[in-house]
Amino acid sequence: MTTVQLGMPVSVPAAAPAAGTALLPAGHSLQAGLLDRFGRRATDMRLSVTDKCNLRCTYCMPENGLDWLKKDKVLTSAEIIRLVGLGVDRLGVRELRLTGGEPLVRLDLADIVAGLRAAHPQLPISLTTNGVGLAKRAQSLADAGLTRINISLDTLHPGAFAELTRRPFLDQVLAGIEAADAAGLGPIKINAVLMRGINDTGAAELLAWCLERGYELRFIEQMPLDADHGWTRDGMVTAAEIRGLLSTGFDLSPDPRERDGAPAERFEVRRQGTAAVLGTVGIIASVTEPFCADCRRTRVTAEGKVMSCLFSRTEVDLLGLLRAGDTAADDDAVAVRWQEAMWAKPRAHGMDHVGLGAADFVQPDRSMSAIGG
Ligand code: SAM
Ligand code: SF4
DSSP, X not given: OOTTTTTOOOOOOOOOOOTTOOOOOTXXXXXXXXXXXXXXXXXXXXXXXXXXXSOOOTTTSOTTOOOOOOGGGSOOHHHHHHHHHHHHHHHOOOEXXXXXXXXXXXXXXXXXXXXXXXXXXXXXXXXXXXXXXXHHHHHHHHHHTOOEEEEEOOOSOHHHHHHXXXXXXXXXXXXXXXXXXXXXXXXXXXEEEOBTTTTGGXXXXXXXXXXXXXXXXXXXXXXXXOTTOOOOTTTBOOHHHHHHHHTTTEEEEXXXXXXXXXXXXXXXXXXXXXXXXXXXXEEEOTTTSOOGGGOOEEEEOTTSEEESSTTOSOXXXXXHHHHHOOSHHHHHHHHHHHHHHHHTOOSXXXXXXXXXXXXXXXXXXXXXXHHOO
């Protein structure tokens, strides 16, 4: 029986705290899970399986892509399964989202899902994907044990799609969404980022399209996580504007269900002047209405670095420790390092002040694709 199963504080060989971590208080056992100094406990793990992508969304990637990580720097499927096991079995992780880059670029994705499912029969495992190539793979992912899927779709217009993603693949994405639905990966969630002058006026049309099909649409405010550093406060479409754009065709009222730590604020949707609820829409207002106080997320990048926040400027390496050994004591060391990284999580990202005169926000070096959104 290990010290963890006994519920005792784990003692890891004394060493100076790694960069980006904070020393855990005395008596902090593994049973404290991924707790931070402000009393938040991370139970929602976002794991990037690759930094590579086959689209070049203007709000995320530069036109010519990024320097991809070398294969030996990326978590292997066995390392992913071990790390998730540590999170779930020792640190209180209760749900997992696989993301990237574009996770479908990994040809072993269904094997990873199958390995995770075999180890954790009850764990909700979801995937965020751009949908390119999904039509052929949705069924095998469902068969492997994937629970649910989020697919990114910013517009229904081929011209705007090509302008936003710099690739002409709208038809593939639409086919992927249909295939995912047919494979039972619902309820399908659609993620959309609105960019002024390109797809913002199509917001209500996209909502109508999703409602007709029973998909839940979530608008994400554009965040300063683009590799080109082109984000501006004035340029971004705010949550308040999004509600205004939708009110041209719909009435929105707050969804009475508990938000329960979800990043999206949900609204019930009715056709204007009618009573029947057609479905819901979510708005993730990370910039203008941040929800840091209730954040439950812990992120691990494709090269095994913990980021306690999307906007962290520090990263804590777990891959080196994972590769240093595979005994229970080595697992304890990885788990404690992960705890130390989360203990150091900042109170808030400070982004709501950007462009409003305060200077406490600095854009991270990593783009969204290199973190895992
Ligand atoms: N490639 C997959 C995709 O696009 O769905 C998964 C990774 S992508 C980084 C995850 C989500 O982040 C997508 O829904 C995408 O629209 C969103 N995203 C990327 N850059 C963003 C930004 N600067 N602001 C807000 N959302 C962003
Ligand atoms: Fe690729 Fe997703 Fe980033 Fe678009 S948002 S460039 S699909 S990682």
